[in-house]
Amino acid sequence: MVRRLRPVQLDFVGTAPVRLVFTRGVAASPEAVYRALAEDVEGWPEWFSAVSSAHSADGGSGRRIRLRGGTRFEETIVAAVPHTVYAYRVDVTNAPGVRALVEEWRLTPDGASGTRVRWTVAADGTAAFRLVMKVSRAGLGRAFRDAVGKLDRRIGSTRAP
Template structure:
């Protein structure tokens, strides 16, 4: 059953009860990475294997993951080429109350340093599960960034 989450802004990334932060270097330039994240939404399933469907919507995105999880999102920031952030407004993930994902891109030599933050709030059980799945989420992030880097070469 889908539920509406609490509307939070970009500042939630710094105040969320649980923050999962991952970083990795890419050979691709920040402009190319930003384009893939923010402007080629439909292309996400080609490099992020957890994503089965990604569709831009008016002011946001509709995302479906393997296993049936769905997200309706609002883009909070799209400042090329350094920042892309979105808030989950509606999801079928039980226990979630507020959710923001932020991608920060910084030049690193001829490539890009990518830092992704999951900022989360929810029931005690939801937050515990989020902490427990940190290693798997980190692996999915690294795999996705590696696949995106290959795709952008």
């Protein structure tokens, strides 16, 4: 069943009933990480193993994402500040119990050329959904660390010698 979610904005990241925050440092620059997040949407499945397909939509103001297992998201970009923040809101999904969902990727320079990547998943939903999100924290954290590590290696392998 397809569900239309509440159209929250970026401030939801600070007020959501469920907020999962993960961070990891990478060697890649904020510019390179931002390009991979915001400009190479179709490349997400190559580094984020939970994502089976990703496509820009609506002239770049949205995304269509499919996860392994069949969950689908139609998203609207709510923030795109080059080299700093990339965030999107889920507008439509087939996931049960969710009422509102925003993901924010915040990039901060870390050392001479590296980046501190912070991923925040902000959500609201039924009591059962909120419980599942909280219980899933460890698995989402592992998925994030693995994905950002793969992204860093991918970016590093595409750098000019």
